[in-house]
Amino acid sequence: GDEENRGTVYIGTGGESPSVHVYQGGKLRKLAKLPTSTWISALAVRPTPTGNHVLAATVADGRIFDIAPDGKVEPWASVDAEHIWAIQHEGQHTLVATAPGRLLLIEDADCGPTAKNSANQKTKSKTLFESPARHFLSLAKAAEGVYYIGTSDEAILYRITIDKEGRATSRATHDFAGNEVRAIAAKDGKVFVAVNDMQRGDTQLRGTKLTV
Numbered sequence: 001g002d003e004e005n006r007g008t009v010y011i012g013t014g015g016e017s018p019s020v021h022v023y024q025g026g027k028l029r030k031l032a033k034l035p036t037s038t039w040i041s042a043l044a045v046r047p048t049p050t051g052n053h054v055l056a057a058t059v060a061d062g063r064i065f066d067i068a069p070d071g072k073v074e075p076w077a078s079v080d081a082e083h084i085w086a087i088q089h090e091g092q093h094t095l096v097a098t099a100p101g102r103l104l105l106i107e108d109a110d111c112g113p114t115a116k117n118s119a120n121q122k123t124k125s126k127t128l129f130e131s132p133a134r135h136f137l138s139l140a141k142a143a144e145g146v147y148y149i150g151t152s153d154e155a156i157l158y159r160i161t162i163d164k165e166g167r168a169t170s171r172a173t174h175d176f177a178g179n180e181v182r183a184i185a186a187k188d189g190k191v192f193v194a195v196n197d198m199q200r201g202d203t204q205l206r207g208t209k210l211t212v
Helices: none
Strands: 009-012 019-024 027-033 040-048 051-058 063-067 073-078 083-090 093-099 102-107 126-130 135-143 146-152 156-162 168-175 180-187 190-196 208-211
Touching: 009 040, 019 040, 040 093, 051 083, 063 083, 102 135, 126 156, 126 168, 135 190, 156 180
Parallel strands: 040 083, 083 135, 135 180
Antiparallel strands: 009 019, 009 208, 019 027, 040 051, 051 063, 063 073, 083 093, 093 102, 093 135, 102 126, 135 146, 146 156, 146 180, 156 168, 180 190
16 A cells, blocks of 8 residues: 555454444554444455545445445445455546456446445446456455466365456466465465365355455
8 A cells, every 4th residue: 555554454344234344553443344244254445535445345245335435335236246345446447346256347447426326226347357266265465467266165275367348367277275266466476375175165254354
């Protein structure tokens, strides 16, 4: 993140009243409560001229909410997916990793409270990549136009390259023992992954955090 917000941690919770909290300067405070009763599965920062907004994605209803610095919550997008597991905002669009296994791209211009983003009116999206995987659980940017995706239930790591025209090419780089690639971090040409062997196939995520 930028210098002003460096060291800020956003935390998303779940349950009857899913909320986003912010930890900064040694203090934790609630930023906002979402108008839904599911779990926050992914967070991303959306910079604006008036400060950083937080995008909060959910499971079970495939929605994304926008949270302003003052805590005001607005519906941002609704995608055609059972779950959203990971999001990444950059420029004027957001990459969305879902269940079933698809990587979607949604443009900021198609999002927001005046766009079609209710449960029954899906936000316009472009499918960049899909596979037979039940879940695309994790997403990380490695370089400009290069991303890694982790799946469940096969624990496959994919490398995705997106060109300037928005065309994506993919290849499976590793098939891990276990059944989910839960988290990915890419830095300085190296890729680090967290792989789980979930005996009961439980991929429910009950909270998430984002450090900027």
